[in-house]
Structures are given as structure tokens and as C-alpha cells.
Amino acid sequence: MVNFTNILVVMILILLCNCNLGICQVNGCSRKDFRCGDHGPPIRFPFRLNNRETGYGCSYNGFNLSCSDTNKTLLELHPHSGPIKLEVTAIDYQLQQLQVSDPENCIPRQVLKLLKSQISPFQLYQDPYDTYNYSFLDCSSLSCPVVVDSSDTLLDSGLDPILCTKTLDILSSSWYLWHTLQFENVLILTWSKPNCSKCEIEGKMCKLKNNGTEDEIECFDRHHKPTKKILLYATGERYFFTSLFFAI
Numbered sequence: 001m002v003n004f005t006n007i008l009v010v011m012i013l014i015l016l017c018n019c020n021l022g023i024c025q026v027n028g029c030s031r032k033d034f035r036c037g038d039h040g041p042p043i044r045f046p047f048r049l050n051n052r053e054t055g056y057g058c059s060y061n062g063f064n065l066s067c068s069d070t071n072k073t074l075l076e077l078h079p080h081s082g083p084i085k086l087e088v089t090a091i092d093y094q095l096q097q098l099q100v101s102d103p104e105n106c107i108p109r110q111v112l113k114l115l116k117s118q119i120s121p122f123q124l125y126q127d128p129y130d131t132y133n134y135s136f137l138d139c140s141s142l143s144c145p146v147v148v149d150s151s152d153t154l155l156d157s158g159l160d161p162i163l164c165t166k167t168l169d170i171l172s173s174s175w176y177l178w179h180t181l182q183f184e185n186v187l188i189l190t191w192s193k194p195n196c197s198k199c200e201i202e203g204k205m206c207k208l209k210n211n212g213t214e215d216e217i218e219c220f221d222r223h224h225k226p227t228k229k230i231l232l233y234a235t236g237e238r239y240f241f242t243s244l245f246f247a248i
Contacts, residue, residue, distance in 0.1 A: 037071030057208030
């Protein structure tokens, strides 16, 4: 016959299992990261994974991510020219940077859209120490815009001047951005608010502060503190558990 003591024991076992599965929360915020598949970048505040319920202050406006059918992590941005989806390949929470790539393998096309409008809360990473001048070209024989050194002529770049038209000159921009446009299908985006660097460096998690200002955050421990003993009293019986740890 099921008695109150047995119910309490079952409840403790359920709690332990849930914590190990990452369901345990603090102030409504999960202590565990989410991922798209086994190898996707960890997703936590200020980001939110769509279709995952979060409590108040557990995510930040504009930081929504989603999973594709193939378990790729996707970020959708909304420049003036229309929404674009980029694949998130890495997130550095201490530096507050994320690395993205274009699923269609044409990052210059996406950068052109991003340069012409605000993409708040993100900014294109700009290396302030090395600057470069370059231009975007549209060539009728190519499906993706071309990026060339502004000091070169089209012939120097190996392009037919009859088939290519310059669409935009970029002056004194980051050399790093030029390099990625030329040789890699990746882009670095940064964010400044909310600033959780301090929490991340200390190995803690971050959320919006209750009753705080719009960008004010607070840190909380990633792991539960160990509970050494649990005493259960029910129906005149006493259960004693020694060295029981909540590990999540």
C-alpha cells in the first residue's frame, strides 16, 4: 500500500533525475545549456532557443535562435532589404561574439545587406587596428558578389570589366572583415548589451536582474551546492540519506 513516505521518496528520485536532465532551474532559468544536436554551440542567456519555455529575464530581445531540420543552429536577422538566416557555428560568451556562416555559401551577399542597415542588437566585428579599402562588384557571370581591393582595376582582379559593375566602395574598414569576405564563408558578430562577461569569466550564468533596469543583469551559480543530508519524517518513520548530492 502506498503511504506518504513512499511518495516523498519517489518525489526526491524524480527531482534528482530532472536535475541530471538539466530541468532544474533558478528563478525560472535553466542551469543547463541547450543545443541543436550533439555538436551545436551551447545556447544560454542572452540567447533563447525557439520553442523552449523560459522564465522572465532568461533571454533578451533579439537573441532568438532556432534549429534547422538538420540540427544546424540558425540566427535570423532583419535588415531593411529583408530577413536573412545565418548558421551559427560558434558562440564566445566571454568575448560576446558569435561566428556565423551563410548556408548558401555567399557571405558577401549577406554582408552587403547588413552594411546598409542596423542589425541591432548585433554589430559587425571591426578590428580597429588594421583598416582596408575594398569594393563590392556584381558580375553577370557569377551568382555571388565579388569583393576586390579598391586599388586594383578590374583587369588586375582577373575580372571582365564588361561583365562586372561596382556596387559599393568600403573605405577604412576592418582588414579582418575584408579577409573573411575574400577567403572564408564566415562572419563575426558582436554584442555589447546585455554584458555578461563578468559572470562568464567567473564560471557563472547570467540573467536579467529582477526589478532591475532594462539591461541590468545578475549572476547565478551554474551548479547546485551539494546537499549532504536529507531527513524525511512521515507516518512516524525516519529516513536518513547520507552524502546525497544534487549534481546538474
